[in-house]
Amino acid sequence: MLSAARITLTDAEPAKLKISGESVSKMYRSKNKQLLALDRVSFQVFENDFVSFVGPSGCGKSTLLRILAGLEEASDGTVLVSGRTIEGPGADRGMVFQSYTLFPWLTVRENIEFGMTLKNVPLFEKRAVSDRFMELVGLTKFAKSFPKELSGGMKQRVAIARALAANPEVLLMDEPFGALDPQTKEAMQTMLVDIWQKEKTTIVFITHDIEEAVFLSERVYVMDPNPGRIRAEIAIPEDIKRHPDGRDAEPFLKLKKQIVSMIGHHHD
Amino acid sequence: MKKRSSILQIRGEIGRGWYLGGVAGTFVIVLALWSAASWGGWVERTFLPTPLQVLEQFGNQIVSPEFWNHVGISISRVSIGFLLACLVGIPIGIFAGTFRFAEAVVLPQSEFIRYMPATAFVPLIMVWAGIGEMAKIWVIFLGCIFQIILMVADNVRSVSGELLQVSYTLGATRRQAIQQVLLRAVMPDLMNTMRMMIGWAWTYLVVAELVAASSGLGFSILKAQRFLNTDVIFVGIITIGLLGLLTDRAFAICHKRFFPWLEGGR
Numbered sequence: 001m002l003s004a005a006r007i008t009l010t011d012a013e014p015a016k017l018k019i020s021g022e023s024v025s026k027m028y029r030s031k032n033k034q035l036l037a038l039d040r041v042s043f044q045v046f047e048n049d050f051v052s053f054v055g056p057s058g059c060g061k062s063t064l065l066r067i068l069a070g071l072e073e074a075s076d077g078t079v080l081v082s083g084r085t086i087e088g089p090g091a092d093r094g095m096v097f098q099s100y101t102l103f104p105w106l107t108v109r110e111n112i113e114f115g116m117t118l119k120n121v122p123l124f125e126k127r128a129v130s131d132r133f134m135e136l137v138g139l140t141k142f143a144k145s146f147p148k149e150l151s152g153g154m155k156q157r158v159a160i161a162r163a164l165a166a167n168p169e170v171l172l173m174d175e176p177f178g179a180l181d182p183q184t185k186e187a188m189q190t191m192l193v194d195i196w197q198k199e200k201t202t203i204v205f206i207t208h209d210i211e212e213a214v215f216l217s218e219r220v221y222v223m224d225p226n227p228g229r230i231r232a233e234i235a236i237p238e239d240i241k242r243h244p245d246g247r248d249a250e251p252f253l254k255l256k257k258q259i260v261s262m263i264g265h266h267h268d
Numbered sequence: 269m270k271k272r273s274s275i276l277q278i279r280g281e282i283g284r285g286w287y288l289g290g291v292a293g294t295f296v297i298v299l300a301l302w303s304a305a306s307w308g309g310w311v312e313r314t315f316l317p318t319p320l321q322v323l324e325q326f327g328n329q330i331v332s333p334e335f336w337n338h339v340g341i342s343i344s345r346v347s348i349g350f351l352l353a354c355l356v357g358i359p360i361g362i363f364a365g366t367f368r369f370a371e372a373v374v375l376p377q378s379e380f381i382r383y384m385p386a387t388a389f390v391p392l393i394m395v396w397a398g399i400g401e402m403a404k405i406w407v408i409f410l411g412c413i414f415q416i417i418l419m420v421a422d423n424v425r426s427v428s429g430e431l432l433q434v435s436y437t438l439g440a441t442r443r444q445a446i447q448q449v450l451l452r453a454v455m456p457d458l459m460n461t462m463r464m465m466i467g468w469a470w471t472y473l474v475v476a477e478l479v480a481a482s483s484g485l486g487f488s489i490l491k492a493q494r495f496l497n498t499d500v501i502f503v504g505i506i507t508i509g510l511l512g513l514l515t516d517r518a519f520a521i522c523h524k525r526f527f528p529w530l531e532g533g534r
Contacts, residue, residue, distance in 0.1 A: 071433055091439025101434045105452050105529045115438035118448070146529040166438045 015046035018170060018202050019068065024077035026063050026228075036227035037063045040077065043221055043230065045170070045204055050196055052205040052213035053221045056263060060228025061206045065174050068204060069095050082169060091115055094163030098175040100155045102147040108158050109134065109143040115166025133161040136195060153184040160192070164199060173205045177212070189215055210259045214240070215247055222259055232262060317499035325499040326506070335488070339507065342473060342484040345401070349408025350469040354462060357413040361420025366450060375421060378414040386411035387475050399480040404473065411472035412465050419465070423457035424450065456527045463519040470512055 023040035038060040045051045053061040066072040067079060070089035079086055081093065089095075094115075102111050110117075112130045121129075134140045137157035147155055156176050163171055177185045193216060196203055207213050213220045214236060222232045236255070243249035274280050299319060305311050306318040317325075329335040363370040390407055397403040427450055435449045477486025485504050492500035 069433075069437055071436070089433070089436035091437070093437060095434065095437040097430055097434065099430060101428070101430045103431065103434075103449065103452070104531065105455075105527070114435070114448075118435075118439050118441075118444050148529060148531045162438070168437075172437075 015049070017044060018047045018049065018082060019043075019045035019204070020078075020080050021064075022078045024064070024067065024074045024079055026060065026067065026072070027075040038067075038074075039227035039229050041223075041228065041230050042077075043233075045202060047202055048200050050193075050203045050205065050216060050218045051221065052207060052217040052219075053223055054207055054210055054213040054259070054263075055223030055228070055231075056208060056225050058225035058228070059223035060225075061208075061223055062174055063228065065095075065172050065204065065206050068170070069093055069172050091119075091166050092169045093172055094166055094168035094170070095172045096156065096159045096163050096174065096176040098178045100147070100152065100159070100179075102150075102155055102158055102162070104147050107144050107146055108139055108150070111147070111158055112161045112165045114162060129165050130161075133165045136164075136198070137161045137191070151184075153180055153188055156180065156188065157191070160195070164195070164201065168201075170202045170204060173203060175207050176205075178207070178209075185212075192216060210256055210263070211247060214252060214256055214259070220259070222262055224263075234259070314496055315498060317502060321499045322502045322506070326503050329500075329503050329507075338483060338485050338488045339511070342477070342486070342508075343511065345404045345476075345484065346408060346466070346469050346473045349405040349473070350412060350466055352405065353409045353412035353416055353465070353469070356409075357416030358420050358458065361417040362424055362451070362454070364417060365421035365424025365454075366446065371421065374417060378417045382414040382418060386472055390475060390479050394480055403480060404476040404484075407476035408469050408472045411475075412469055415468065416461065416465055419461040420454075420458060423454050423461055426457070427453040456523065456530055459519065459523050459526070463516060463523070466515055466519070467512060470508060474508065 021041060021043045023042055024038055025036070025040055026038040028035040028037055041060070041064060043051070043053075053064060055061050063072065067074050068081070068086070070086045070093065103114065106114065109130050112133050113121075113126045116126045116129060130143075131140070134143055137160060139154060139157055139161070142150065142154065147158070150158065159176070160171075160173075177188050180188060189212060192203075195201075205213070205216060217236055218241075220234045220236065221230050222234065223229065224231045234255070237251070240249065240251045240255060243252060246252070275282055275286065302316075302319055306313065306316050306321075360370075360374055364374040365371070386407065389410060393403050393406045393410070397406050431449050431453060432445050435445045440448065473484070474486040474489070477484040478490050481487040485508055489501050489504040492498070492504065
């Protein structure tokens, strides 16, 4: 079985639990149908962790993320973020959506500052933070541009900067690169890993792209569809993460293949 | 062959020449038909004045203070009636588009009332409000407000739910989400709705002035009819058309000015 042992960080202090899900279920009810989107899903995300949920459509991974964001409620089970139950959406859990969700009437800078504007952060402080994040995502030159002037990749970079600038404890990402072309996608992935290391954020990432999940994550939860269940939890070994050949490395490809076959033979 | 297919291409871009040509061409054709019908004697002169007659009459009118008086009064009636309808209708529409309960209280009723022709209410309004200034304003107000409520509610409902959700995950309260996302996002559509509705306001104005008024463009049209001055009727109608065109252009220019961030604005 591939469901590997719990992650053990080599650091002396034990990893702090950031998010814990305990047999989380989600049932959608309509007039004459019930749909079990999530079936007793349990998972852990630690501080500074990068965890991906990967699986085919219908495996409930987006539902799971929306529950974490507080945009939907679990029908059963408990989810704790920093030890607290989730009461609706909040600034402690930033989110990046797959579709472009920049506020079109705000410039790049104003978009990034949005969370701070809501909190009436003083202007000089806002400027300092937005300057830093625009530089982080390489869009300093576009501070005054409106979203309509940006490419898809640039929009998502602003969306990431906007989420981070609100200083969340967790960054939730729902297939943020799903609509991008392959080259842009790879560049964004590299940038995201870079940001994650620099900013020491905790990231929960949803994707159906197995390569993306393996490349980005510390740990990957592989999910099955109908009903959505967790099939395996895989800690990405250090030798894959540090390999000079990156995604062309032998162990990377091998692990990717393993996950593909795992997802493949369950659903027909 | 290539040129031809590009004109008939669905939503295809055409050159500026083709566009302006289409605009001017239609005008010329209408004018030509009109000329032929009047000068050619297809229609009796009393029923259809020649373009020259109308132009001449327009020249006469434009220098007469009475004409400008009519124009001024009509504009003020339209403005007041329309602004009142917006003042009351837009907030109600916003509520109805934002909260489901407000929707239940407002929308089905408006949907029902809007199918009752406002013109049919004119006699009733005369009974209630007399034939003074208020009566005309009431006609315009009632004619516009239910449409405004419905259209604004629709505008608000079509604001992307994901924009609202994003604002929540950035820490927005309900109030902030309404003020800083919903209202900001709906502005361009709201302005388009107003642009459409002011056209209706003119229609209702003329209806009101045709029935009971002693001033205004509608009244001048009615008076001219009594004396079979068809050229004056034409002048009245064309004047209203020009005023409408002017307001429409003004709205279009403001729209472009106010919302430079809009995707693919024309």
